[in-house]
Amino acid sequence: MAPSSGLSRVALYTGSLTRPSTTLASMSSMRRALSSWSEKVGDAANRVQSYISRSTDPYLNLSIEEHILRKSPADSHVLFLYVNRPCVVIGRNQNPWLEVNLGLLDGRTPAAATTPLIGNVDLVRRRSGGGAVFHDGGNLNWSVVCPKDDFTRDKHAEMVVRALRKLGVDRARVNERHDIVLDQADRQSDSDPRDTHRTPYTSDGDGDGAPRPLKVSGSAYKMISQRALHHATTLLSSPNVRSISQYLRSPAKDHIQAKGVASVSSPVSNIGVDMELFKETLQHEFRTAYGGGDTQIVGDELLENDSIRKGYSELRTNDWLWQQTPQFTISLQPAANIELIVRHGVVHEVHHNQGEDGRLSMLQTALVGRKLHEIRDWSAFLKGHIRPWKKEDNVLAQQLQSHLPVLQLFET
Structure with missing residues (x-):
């Protein structure tokens, strides 16, 4: 990516801290709001929480997510929704040279110039495991933080499938890898609509000639002492869906022998539902499962929070991005x-x-x-x-x- 791209984004943040028009009164008001938000996240009585980020900065949204994981009450359930600008996000234990076509991420390189893609794309190493994924404005990221004892790899993917089915996406199901797919076969048989692992279009065998299901959501997980994080993508209307495989196909793949986690390649598709409608439906499913009330909107102002700013800064270091790479x-x-x-x-x-x-x-x-x-x-x-x-x-x-x-x- 062009050097100026990353620096300009940092400037946007640092400018927000020092712009001359910021009065002492408004700064004091912001500090009170941040303090109120931090207290709300950590309030032992606040057992069900829901947030949506207005920021599209992947480093910030992942840092907010990490803060929620570490600061929310041990017995609470938290839903966090966000959309990132174009970026490739790799797992904590992955190799960027193996997983990503790095030459395409900088829109000025010869490799990118010969492939009509989308310009500069961020590269991010997250704190959870799992494989490499592509984010853009047509992808909704959802995360659920819950008690570790209440965690299963399927539970919240099933919640998302229920939301999709309420919007008429009857081919959606959770597969054996805990991802969400859309079945592509002709109608096979009736199925229980409550069964989130099977649809009327689910094929029972690889040898029957049925088309492969298309992946629309991939998951990753992180556990700490009493808490669990499940976060995932949801391809709703990505304008770059046909280009994703090019970004996630490294020219060095056949030349590298690596430790760490390798991504599993799958054909992908857009779901084709409205972003705002899906957010509302998913929040409804979350409240149906756990209760709770209003959703709070958050954004760039959370960079003023000390722990979030520290996490944000760490994600934006060369040591974290490159030197976390396994041998x-x-x-x-x-x-x-x-x-x-x-x-x-x-x-x-x-x-x-x-x-x-x-x-x-x-x-x-x-x-x-x-x-x-x-x-x-x-x-x-x-x-x-x-x-x-x-x-x-x-x-x-x-x-x-x-x-x-x-x-x-x-x-x-």
């Missing part, structure tokens, strides 16, 4: 005859099969101990360390640039 090995043989072993985003070993000890030594000196996210131009970097520069070194630089690109998302 992996990338082998670019035979094209470039090089193998790198990388731990937590730092090169630990270099193997180069060119038969020249001097060149291997130069590569090891240049790369061992180097953070990959600090190398943005492989050709310039290698030319500063390899002497003399040979024709085959151009291939090496091109291969490394193609398979290990890095985006300048944040200030260094």
